[in-house]
Amino acid sequence: MNILTLMETFAAVVETGSFTAAAEKLGLSKSFVSKQVSILELDLGTRLLYRTTRKLSLSDEGSQFYSHCKIIMAEAENARAEVMDSQRAPRGKIRITVPQSLIISGFGRLLIEFQLQYPEIELEVIASGRIENLVEDGIDIALRVGQLEDSSLIARRLAECTFQVVASPQYIKKWGTPQQPADLMQHNCLIYGDSKINRGWPFRSPSGELITVKAKGSLTSNDGGLVVEGILSGLGIGFGPCFLYRDHVEAGRLQLLLNDYYQPATTISALYPLNRNLSRRIRILIDYLAERLSEE
Template identity: 35%
Template sequence: MLVENITDLVIFVAVIKVGNLSAAGRELGFSSAVVSKRLQRLEEQLGVRLLNRSTRKLCVTEEGLRYHDYCVRVLAELEEAETLITSGHSQPKGTLRVTVPAAFGRLHIAPLVPEFLRRFPELRLSLHLSDSKVDIIEEGYDVAVRIGDMKDSNLVARHLGIDRRKVVATPAYLRKFGTPNTPDDLAYHNVLLFANPAPLDHWQFIDPEGAPCSVKVTGNFETNNCDALRAAIYADAGIALRPVWDVWQDLKAGTLQVLLPEHTHPSFKIQAVYPSRRHLSQKVRVFIDLLCESFGDTPYWDVTT
């Protein structure tokens, strides 16, 4: 038995998203009475209760949760089918929701926004900068930029670059406190730690012979904010382990110096990821294409270091 009206599914998904009938109605342009009637019709047709209603709140039943997941996928497939048919005849339209790590987004994604909007004037871009790893399917994002191993098998990834790390400090700090010659020498230095969420106080190295080692580092400052860490570095407060994409201009200018250059660090993938679907939506495709075009096979931050 098929649902008589696809709008019923849209209403049901909207109610789950916003949590009440009135707000869902306002979002979709229906009265709360119409929303209630459509939900009742959907439940009668399915023969199950999807929502438990009270005067204060709505509670989704177990059947409702399962049905909601299917509805989200069905509606996404319908949207993509429409996009697939019309993509050869029109510009991408609608809202593209993107989430990226805060510092990487500020440095490398935000500068591309004007060109992206110029090329695709019928798109609205919602760009979320956060170091919290969100569930892009659950929270409704179309695409995310991720740094690190991808553990979610429900996502498709496209390579953007490599996240390489360097130990750095200002020349002024090194003149005052000396330059470490081995990873073990870091024990005699103040190390500025990035915390996301816990302080990254065990630094991994690979020596010139290819042997791995781990060194515990300590210091008087930790933060989960890249700008705050940068400020501490430039206050000559200590040594830090930073991604090349964050400090490539500083290294090129000589305002930061690479330490222990003969020791490398484990690198991580930088990827654009999106929900696994049979057809990649046009708006996601053009966004990822622009990133790949801008970064190239070897991103500009790697070329200059």
């Protein structure tokens, strides 16, 4: 008999707690259900269920096997739902957490354009740089910039970016241009407080030496917009991902500093739980972001 059919029957017995209830759920006779479980145990060469007149209980092997059954049944249902869902426009809700630096850089515009393209998908966007517990917090996707910590999350690379040092022309005219990372200690550095590197700006010298500067200055904030405004106003020097400053650099409002000391490009990644079966709408969003971010 088909192993998938036997697994479905066994899972139904476990979930309903009896052969009678499982038979009713599956539309089969109690004797047939009992026979299928016996066939499965014979095939596996082990007892899965302990049967008494009052209740059923799982053996250790049965508990382990049931865990596999749940995953396989869920995958089968997802495959069915995916094929059915592919026949209609994607819909439903996606909870996504995004660093504020991405939001204020214009990334939010991409999400708006996505919703215009897929109007039946509802987005809940949480601006945060924390690595939340995605499963506990009910978050489908987390976007992150930079090196990722080891975790149980799956990472999909979306694009590359470089961290840059910038200042306004008026600041440079008044205070001069740092020639090497150590010179930043003599400058007013504006700190984005929601970043892992907020107190240690990393560089690599032309010879390959790793350098970390403990930046300090008159303004620290977890509001990236405020930090960028301070840099544009000539208050101090800033350090952050290139997408945060790109438009201002191209318009001449900011200038790049210490170009010879930048670290190699880092990544913008989409993270999602290892055991999360991605729905079609989530895969569509990730593919969309990968395409648009790589273009920009």
